[in-house]
Amino acid sequence: MSNHSASNSPQNITITRPDDWHLHLRDGAAMASVLPHTARQFRRAIVMPNLKPPVTTTEQAAAYRDRILAALPMGMEFEPLMVLYLTDNTPPDEIRRARDSGFVHAVKLYPAGATTNSDAGVTSLTKCYKTLEVMQEVGMPFLVHGEVTDPAVDVFDREAVFIERVMQPLRRDMPALKVVFEHITTKDAAHYVSEAEGPIAATITAHHLLYNRNEIFKGGIRPHYYCLPVLKREEHRQALVKVATSGSDRFFLGTDSAPHPKGLKEHACGCAGCYTALHAMELYAEAFDRAGALDKLEAFASVNGPAFYGLPRNSGTVTLQRAEWSVPDELPLGDATVVPLNAGETIGWKLA
Numbered sequence: 001m002s003n004h005s006a007s008n009s010p011q012n013i014t015i016t017r018p019d020d021w022h023l024h025l026r027d028g029a030a031m032a033s034v035l036p037h038t039a040r041q042f043r044r045a046i047v048m049p050n051l052k053p054p055v056t057t058t059e060q061a062a063a064y065r066d067r068i069l070a071a072l073p074m075g076m077e078f079e080p081l082m083v084l085y086l087t088d089n090t091p092p093d094e095i096r097r098a099r100d101s102g103f104v105h106a107v108k109l110y111p112a113g114a115t116t117n118s119d120a121g122v123t124s125l126t127k128c129y130k131t132l133e134v135m136q137e138v139g140m141p142f143l144v145h146g147e148v149t150d151p152a153v154d155v156f157d158r159e160a161v162f163i164e165r166v167m168q169p170l171r172r173d174m175p176a177l178k179v180v181f182e183h184i185t186t187k188d189a190a191h192y193v194s195e196a197e198g199p200i201a202a203t204i205t206a207h208h209l210l211y212n213r214n215e216i217f218k219g220g221i222r223p224h225y226y227c228l229p230v231l232k233r234e235e236h237r238q239a240l241v242k243v244a245t246s247g248s249d250r251f252f253l254g255t256d257s258a259p260h261p262k263g264l265k266e267h268a269c270g271c272a273g274c275y276t277a278l279h280a281m282e283l284y285a286e287a288f289d290r291a292g293a294l295d296k297l298e299a300f301a302s303v304n305g306p307a308f309y310g311l312p313r314n315s316g317t318v319t320l321q322r323a324e325w326s327v328p329d330e331l332p333l334g335d336a337t338v339v340p341l342n343a344g345e346t347i348g349w350k351l352a
């Protein structure tokens with residue numbers, strides 16, 4: 001990773017301990033491998049429910065939460081914030097159960113076929129309106145993978161088309177529903193979330209702040225840079241940096257760290273997802289530093305997310321230092337390995 005540093009920029013930065021508002025922890029041995037990377041940096045994380053089979057009930061979320069806490073190394077403080085996977089058949093009562101549990105903090109929309117483990121996802125949002133109405137009533141956030149699945153729509157346009165075809169009609173019908181537009185990747189989504197009325201926010205990954213789509217094709221096809229929504233043109237990356245560093249409280253940190261075994265990424269039909277949990281805060285520091293906006297990192301990483309979710313800010317701090325270190329080539333992932341983003345490269349920030 002190229003190392004830009006303005007001469008007057010600080011050598012280190014201390015911020016309130018951050019949270020990750022979009023994380024894939026997987027399950028079993030793979031989860032046990034990756035969980036410490038997240039818990040080292042983040043006090044809490046929104047844990048995505050796209051397991052096989054998906055986490056569709058409060059009862060399943062309770063069991064998954066117990067498995068996460070059981071896998072947490074002694075002495076690490078980490079709170080998993082659980083999410084239900086919405087299906088065409090999620091009953092409205094399930095939302096009330098989720099709300100009453102105290103540990104389910106959101107419900108996730110995977111349009112059927114849009115991404116990893118989305119086969120059980122929603123085929124048409126209109127089928128879910130009774131359930132969404134209860135979410136609106138009880139203030140349960142709706143987390144949205146915002147891409148249309150229409151094969152006629154170009155893969156680079158699927159997020160922008162989703163805004164017109166799904167997001168705007170949904171929010172006209174449910175104006176008080178709290179919506180998080182997850183892992184936004186376009187200037188269209190950045191503008192929409194900036195300007196829209198009502199309770200809406202967006203998460204932004206470190207890789208979408210740092211890279212454009214050229215990265216996938218530099219010197220050959222590089223599968224570890226392939227995720228969904230796919231990286232976009234440079235103008236989109238710049239729009240994301242602009243809103244992330246704008247001071248707007250509608251944008252917050254969500255790594256979308258999505259581990260897949262090396263063999264399924266380096267494959268004829270490779271899985272989508274970038275593994276960034278290892279070095280997430282370091283990557284965000286790099287992105288904010290390049291934008292000359294390190295002073296905006298704390299709001300993005302530690303303040304805006306809890307405010308939107310109605311949760312308290314964390315106590316304690318973390319410190320990031322300007323220091324070079326090499327990202328390992330691969331890391332254990334259960335019986336397999338995972339290749340982190342920037343494998344074998346030197347990066348310029350280090351969590352103390």
Ligand SMILES: NC(=O)N[C@@H](CC(=O)O)C(=O)O
Nearest residue numbers: 024115116227228258272273
């Ligand atoms: N982002 C990805 O490319 N992949 C995620 C799913 C998702 O968040 O869409 C995964 O679970 O692997």
Ligand SMILES: [Zn+2]
Nearest residue numbers: 115145228229
């Ligand atoms: Zn997604």
Ligand SMILES: [Zn+2]
Nearest residue numbers: 022048256258
């Ligand atoms: Zn994700």
